[in-house]
Amino acid sequence: MPTPTPSYRRDSLRDDLLAAAIVAVLLIPQSLAYALLAGLPPQVGLYASVLPLVAYALVGASSVNAVGPAAVLALMTLQAIAPLAGQVDPAAAALVLACEVGLLLALAAALKLDALAALLSAPVLQGFSVGAAISIALSQLPALLGSPAQGVHLRALLKSWWEAAQTGPVLHLATAAFGLGALVLLLVARRHLQPLAARWLRHDLAQLVGRAAPLAVIALAIALAWALASPSHGVAVVGALPTLQLPLGLPLLDADLWLALLPSATLLALVTFVSSFAVAERLGLQRGEHVDGRRELAGLAAANLVAGVSGGMPVGGSFSRSALNADAGARTRWAGAWTALLLALAALLLAAPLAWLPRAVLAATIVVPVLAAAEWKAFGQAWRYSRREALLMGLVAAITVLHTAQWALGVGVVISIALLLQHAARPHAALIGRVPGTEHYRNVERYATELTPGVLSLRVDESLLFLNARQLPALVARHLDAHPDTRRVVLQMTPVNRIDLSGLEALATLQTVLRERGIRLDLSEVKGPVLDGLRAAQWSRWFAGRLYLSHHQAVRDEQGMAP
Template sequence: MPAPQALPPSWRDDAVAAGIITLLLIPQSLAYALLAGLPAELGLAASIVPALAYAAVGTSPVSVMGPGAVLSLMTAQALQHALAVAPEGTSAAALAGVLALETGAVLLLGAALRFDALVALLSVPVLHGFMTGAALTIVITQLPVLAGSSSGGTRLVDVAAGWLGAARPGHLLTLGITVAAITLLWLGRRAGGQAGRAAPLAVMALAIAGAALADASGHGVAVVGALPALAIRPTWPALDPALWRLMLPSAALLALLVSVEHLAVAGSLAARRRQHLVPRRELCGLGGANLLAALSGGMPVGGGLSRSAVAFEANARSLRVGVIVAGLMALSALLLAAPLALLPRAVLAATIVLAASSMLDLQPFRLAWRYAREEFWVMLGVAALTVLASMEVALSVGVALSAALLLQRTADPHVARIGRVPGTEHYRNIERHATEEQPGVVALRIDESLLFTNARDLGSLVQDQLDEDTRRVVLQMSPVNAIDFSGLTALLALDEALHARGVRLDLAEVKGPLMDRLKTADWAARAHGRVFLSMHQALQPDADPR
């Protein structure tokens, strides 16, 4: 018989990554369900079927659906508010199903309306700042667990306050386990290859064996603990219209958070691997995952920053990772409940910390400091707000600052007076190159689109360049990508003002789509000048009105 063929490298990588994610996701899903104020088994259900939905539609190999820390906190707040005004007897699980279903519906509606275009507002500085701050936040939240303590919250202040106020801020045996786990994980990373990627699995297996032999829990080491029975059953959320209206605002906010956080994390990780992400399909995958979470007795789900970091570090290669994770989650909940209950929480925390640390990259900060100081401050501000405030605040402020910088740049465009480089047909800035200018002709290049932000200054920018001998102005339009109605109005006003002074306004090198729009505005009939194919043609003797 022929020898069995080994699995292809991509399958091996995905299998190893799926195993690591599964061991991480089981205790996470339980903890996040409890954090949301829901039965723990809902967290398990929300980590199986939704992963299949995303794998069928999504495009990021490092995104695995399940409950998340920030998402669970927001779910808890939404359920707490809803339970206070909902009809008596309404359960948190019923409200969670409505919340997940509406969140999925909003995400699918956003995909249908192409709201994925909003991801363009997440500039590179915002993404780098968010990823850096999120990675630091993950490390900070796991520090108490590494020391054998406990602390709630996702902000630095909350974690520090909870840790300092804990009854047991540290535990010597847990610290020893932490040091051993981090050392072995670090050595595995240094080893690289398949051995390095399998190191977290090996470390977890050793930790379970060691905890069983030494009765770690009996000596005060915090362990995962007994897992609840897995219960996945077809469920239809409550059909009460009052509940649907009650949960809709929270669902819309959750959909916004899930989409922005997911696109920020998945987009940044995809860029590191030079992979292509399709934002619209990502929204569809997120929407489908939440719909199936609602229909399988789960809770709202998202990509999860820590899971994405672990999958990235473990070299997950394709969307089949989510499918393998779903199968392993079901099998683990059924077959590995007993040994997984012995796993020290500090080992899980060490795995998360090592994965998050791999996402820290200070090189973009150094480059931004040298290249664009204002964008460096945006990057640093987003990172700081992610750690000190919240992801929502950080992303909102980052997007607002990026938009403000864009408006500032368009409002103050660079205007260059240009002349011909001797012996060529090229026209360059007269302050940077040795050039020739024609007497009586002012040639200008406006290095920005003509929009409402800068249109009102166009007339003064041009007329400041004129003198008594000027009879003609030629605008090189090649840098102009767009002209809105304000820009068109400003061009027509400039043409009239120059014509009143006996000066003709000509345009050169207008891009095809812009020329089409100028034709719809009947530019040839309204304006007094001409439009030339090239700057060189515009400055030929036969183009002069003399």
């Protein structure tokens, strides 16, 4: 257990301990459930919830980010190690995967690559969120109903279910009674328990009561399973947990295994950082805290590396646990370390009753929160705003359900980059005119404006880069065809943030083309960094036009300001 800093005051210790106690109680069933979701022994979830939390507390950036096993990461872990079934022990493969994720995150932190989070655009993340929620719910149906079917995606699950139906019943009534009963109780509690508790308790206490509903359902299920001797009736239970002895040691040093898991680990690392950082940043804004992306990378790297050498699985931030941690009053990252300590103690003390917990109830505790957390409304919003991005969102969700999360994210990133390149490769230059009675210039297609005879005013709405620069002369030529009396072309450069070498050559080509037609090229409102680059390239040797501080000055003042 790490020693808090000297400035760790008594009130911070009290609040962190209280938050840790609440989160630890919730994390026990979650850690067991997510390990089972990943196709791993349940104790792996407990191992991933002890020392990794301490590692994050020592290195991480957020004061409330509750690191540990998470539903989406568990699904991705299952899909990464499932193809290796029969070749290597799943728990051993999960250790290698956790270490690879940790090493990749550490490398990203060393190279200051936290900006790579932008690779997962909002449509990709939201589509993946919905697809993963559906996949997780589908993967838990067999456990929920007592079916022997299994599969890492919908196609495999349907095939397995069909094969199981040929050899015996696909439903175990006693198991289904536990699973569906727990599902109904959790759904009712999620909707009605907090408003009911708010009649007698403060708002914050009512919230905690609502979030503690899964614990009550689990306790009830354990009591019923014990009273009815459910295992003797064919109900699968968690079973006796091994003594909590963290198995410290290096993972398998098998080059072929590490190479086979590397693509999955890369996407896992990206999802781990993006999802965890989003949680930390959102809660940090609510508390007036800045979360450093590079330090968050380092904290997650440390947590996963420690998970890989202590019998765990890939870990990341969880929104539900982090929100609960914040609501419970956590002050510092040390709340995570106290959570680890209290969870270890609780696992030792509660190992006997947890052995009676039906696996169908654990499945229900997974299905309800993941379906509730999925961003279902995002599809409608995306469809109204951008049909292309809505279609991308739907495609990512469909691939996640029908194939694997790795393929869905890979395709989503590639299409996002393609859409970005397509947009950037088509520069937009708006014909602008003066709004009457003002010095403001706006797009003539959107506003009532006045054009100045002989002056063609164009606003360049993209940076001039190798992707689009070659199109600039042709773009200006099309506007000239519609305004044959033009004597001057003035480019308003306000939206231009960068001009690379291709953009510089495009400007020179444009000037040459215009000069041959007896037209002068001028620029207005060039940003300082862009102008610095032009001057460094000694553009004054070939640029024959004028540079203006404001576009109004460019249109009205023929003398201008020499470059």
